[in-house]
Amino acid sequence: MTPFIVLDWSVDEPVYAQIARQIRAQIASGELAPGALLPPVRTIASDLGVNLNTVARAYRLLEAEGFVGIEHREGVRVLAPARRADRGAIDQFGEELSVLIARMRQAGLGPAEIRRRVVRELAQIPKAEGGRRKAGAEP
Amino acid sequence: MSTTLFLVMALVETAFIGGLFLLYPRFARRGLLFGVYVGEDVSSGPEAHAITASWYRAMIAWLVAGLLAEIALGAVVEKPALIALFPLVLAAGFLVFYVRAYFQAKAFAVETTPPAVAIVQAGPDASIALPLVALTAGVAAGLIAISYAAIAYDALPARVPTHFGPSGAPDAWRPKNFFSVMLLPILTLLLGIGLGAISVFTARAKRAVRYPGTEISLRAQLRFRRAVTRMISTVSMLVAAMLMLMTVSTIRIGLGLERAIPWPILGLSLVIAAVAVVGSIYIGLRYGQGGARLERQAASAPLTNGLADNRHWVLGAFYVNRDDPSLLVEDRFGLGYSLNFGNWRAVAAFGGFLVALLALLAAAIVFG
Numbered sequence: 001m002t003p004f005i006v007l008d009w010s011v012d013e014p015v016y017a018q019i020a021r022q023i024r025a026q027i028a029s030g031e032l033a034p035g036a037l038l039p040p041v042r043t044i045a046s047d048l049g050v051n052l053n054t055v056a057r058a059y060r061l062l063e064a065e066g067f068v069g070i071e072h073r074e075g076v077r078v079l080a081p082a083r084r085a086d087r088g089a090i091d092q093f094g095e096e097l098s099v100l101i102a103r104m105r106q107a108g109l110g111p112a113e114i115r116r117r118v119v120r121e122l123a124q125i126p127k128a129e130g131g132r133r134k135a136g137a138e139p
Numbered sequence: 140m141s142t143t144l145f146l147v148m149a150l151v152e153t154a155f156i157g158g159l160f161l162l163y164p165r166f167a168r169r170g171l172l173f174g175v176y177v178g179e180d181v182s183s184g185p186e187a188h189a190i191t192a193s194w195y196r197a198m199i200a201w202l203v204a205g206l207l208a209e210i211a212l213g214a215v216v217e218k219p220a221l222i223a224l225f226p227l228v229l230a231a232g233f234l235v236f237y238v239r240a241y242f243q244a245k246a247f248a249v250e251t252t253p254p255a256v257a258i259v260q261a262g263p264d265a266s267i268a269l270p271l272v273a274l275t276a277g278v279a280a281g282l283i284a285i286s287y288a289a290i291a292y293d294a295l296p297a298r299v300p301t302h303f304g305p306s307g308a309p310d311a312w313r314p315k316n317f318f319s320v321m322l323l324p325i326l327t328l329l330l331g332i333g334l335g336a337i338s339v340f341t342a343r344a345k346r347a348v349r350y351p352g353t354e355i356s357l358r359a360q361l362r363f364r365r366a367v368t369r370m371i372s373t374v375s376m377l378v379a380a381m382l383m384l385m386t387v388s389t390i391r392i393g394l395g396l397e398r399a400i401p402w403p404i405l406g407l408s409l410v411i412a413a414v415a416v417v418g419s420i421y422i423g424l425r426y427g428q429g430g431a432r433l434e435r436q437a438a439s440a441p442l443t444n445g446l447a448d449n450r451h452w453v454l455g456a457f458y459v460n461r462d463d464p465s466l467l468v469e470d471r472f473g474l475g476y477s478l479n480f481g482n483w484r485a486v487a488a489f490g491g492f493l494v495a496l497l498a499l500l501a502a503a504i505v506f507g
Contacts (some may be wrong), residue, residue, distance in 0.1 A: 006443075007255040023259060036260060042464055046345050047257035049445045049463040072206055 003031045007048050015050055019058035027067050027078055029124065034080035046052065146213035149222045150206060153229060153454060155416060157202040160233060162420070164191050166427040166474070168446075169438040173240040174455015174472040176447040177247040179439050186247060191206045194240045201232040216284035222392030237472065241455045253447040256350045258357065266365075270338035273372035273379075277331025280379035284324035284386040291390045292320060307400035309392060313321040321504040325388060327382035329499065333492045334375035342368045344476045347429060347446035352437025359437075366426055367475065370418040374411060429469050446471060451481075 003026045004018055013021075026032040038044075041055045048055075059076050062068045069079050085093075104114050158392055170179045172187050173194070181187055212218045275426045276409055299319055300309030313319045342364065350357040391397040420465045424434055429446075447469055451460045461481040466488070470477050478485045 002354055002357070003259040004350070005257045005259055006350060007257075009252040009254070019257075026259065026447075033261065038259060044257045044259075046463065046465040047444060048255040049345070049448070049451075049460055049465070050255075051462045052464050054462075 001106060005044070005048070007050075015048075016054050016057040016061065019044070019048075019055060020061045023058070024065070024067055032078050034078050036078045037074070038076040038078065040075055143213075145219050146209070146222065148377055149209055149213065149225060153202070153205055153209060153225065156226070156229065157198070157205070159197060159416075159419065159423075161195070161198060161202075162423060164195075166423045167472075168428045168431040168442065170442040170447065171428075171471055172244040172247070173237065174452065175241060175244040175248050175254070176442065176449050176471075177244060178249045179441060181247045187244075190240055192242045193243075193464075194236055197236045197239075198233070201236070205229050205232075212455040225378060238454065244455075248449050249447070250449075252450065253441050253443050254350060255445075256348055256353055256443045258346075258353075267339055267342045269372045270335065270342050270368055273338045273375040274332070274335025276376050277335040277379040278328065279331075280383040281328025281331040284383045285321070287387055288324040288390055290319055291394060295320065295390070295393045296395075298485040300389060303389075303400055305405075307402060307405050308398065312371045316506065318503045318506045320390075322499065323382065323386045325499055326496075327379060327386055329492070330382060331375070331379040333496075334371070334378060335424070338372040338375050338490070341371055341476055344467040344469065345445060345463070345479070347442060347444045347469050349434065349437045349440040350443045351448065352434070352440040356430070356440075359433035361430075362433060363422070363426040363430035366422050370414065370422065373418075374415055377407060377411045377414065381411065392429070404426040423474050428474055453480075 001028060005022045007015060007018055011018075023032065023038070032038075038059070041052055041059065045052045045055045059068065059070060063070050063076075066082070067079060068076050070076050105111075109117075148340065168183050170176055172182050172190065177187065195332060205225065205228070209222055212221050295315050297315050298312045299315045300311070302309065302311035302314045304310045344364065346357070348360060381404060384407070385400060388397060388400045388404060391451055392399070426433075442445065445458060445460060445465075446465060448460075451458055451463075452471060453459055455471055456477070458471075458477065458479050459481040460479060461482060463479055465479050466482060466485040467476040468479055469475075478489055480486060
């Protein structure tokens with residue numbers, strides 16, 4: 001199954017955010033394995049009919065989040081998850097998680113519902129992670 | 140050339156060009172109607188059939204009238220010069236009927252912007268190996284022709300042959316100067332670069348796919364693109380070879396080493412015309428516009444990307460999108476690729492090529 005990005009022009013979400021969100025989701029689901037090469041900025045921009053800078057911005061965002069590495073010679077490559085999280089990252093995610101949980105509660109989700117959703121998300125990781133590690137071992 | 144032969148050629152030409160146009164609705168992409176994206180259901184509905192049928196009636200009437208007028212001008216009143224103007228008259232009629240059908244189809248245009256789809260993994264793409272070979276061969280042919288002409292320049296007599304009859308023997312001479320000697324070799328290089336570049340850019344043209352059903356339509360489009368690229372690359376190499384051989388032959392005739400252009404070189408122009416005409420008909424009937432005939436399983440899914448975006452198409456034929464970095468996009472009406480007129484690089488490259496070509500021909504006519 002080839003992974004695709006689909007742009008919806010009728011929503012308010014900016015184009016670069018739509019591109020970054022969909023690539024992020026494909027990396028998280030294992031559809032894009034670590035080591036996978038993403039197409040050059042020009043190819044994506046040509047397919048979608050958007051400015052080169054828009055795609056470059058999405059790639060830079062994904063790089064800042066640690067999902068991809070931008071190498072000048074090779075292009076844009078999906079990175080494997082870090083082997084051990086550093087202290088600063090753990091603290092930051094703790095904060096983001098509490099904000100997210102607070103927002104979910106505010107939106108009317110009860111603790112049981114939130115737990116169920118978190119468990120369901122986590123349940124998808126091992127399968128993808130196993131595939132990712134294996135794929136990551138091969139260059 | 141005898142008048143009868145001229146008339147027969149004009150009739151064959153008219154029948155061929157008209158026939159190619161009449162075939163078009165048979166291989167058009169589903170969803171498109173005379174340069175307008177009307178959606179997959181409307182394009183196969185009764186309104187679309189009515190517009191197409193009315194276009195067919197007008198085209199066939201115009202073609203029959205054209206053929207009869209040609210026969211009258213050629214055989215009854217014998218005015219061959221007027222027949223030469225016929226392609227223009229025919230083309231003007233085709234243009235009027237297209238514009239009329241375009242405005243009829245516009246009433247059913249899809250107003251919303253369909254989604255755009257990009258393929259994320261660096262996956263299968265049409266190879267540019269053959270187009271690069273064609274480009275290299277074109278440049279090499281041009282350089283060989285220019286070098287040969289430059290080396291032979293001093294040895295050439297004061298008058299050089301500039302025009303040749305159907306037998307290949309020269310029938311016009313001009314005084315030797317830079318333009319009368321160098322027109323053909325420079326033209327060889329210019330066309331070698333131009334046609335080679337078109338084949339390279341065709342292999343990398345913007346992709347228009349369907350969503351859902353993207354994989355089927357992507358495969359179909361890749362096969363279509365490979366076929367078009369092969370045809371353009373072949374034509375490009377044959378044209379470069381023909382012009383190079385003609386340059387060499389012209390100079391050898393000027394030097395008195397040969398008496399006429401050998402018939403295999405003249406025959407090449409017929410081969411080139413045959414490859415282009417037969418190739419276009421074959422690609423149209425086998426693959427359809429953009430591979431439409433190979434993607435029947437996905438053809439009910441909406442067409443995406445620029446091809447379905449009515450905002451960016453002027454008269455259904457000119458794609459203008461300043462944001463889009465694509466140089467070439469698939470034709471909306473027709474069987475090939477056209478420029479993105481919103482991309483200044485594409486316009487500059489095409490305009491530059493055209494200006495160079497016209498300047499060369501003008502200089503050759505004025506100074507040669």
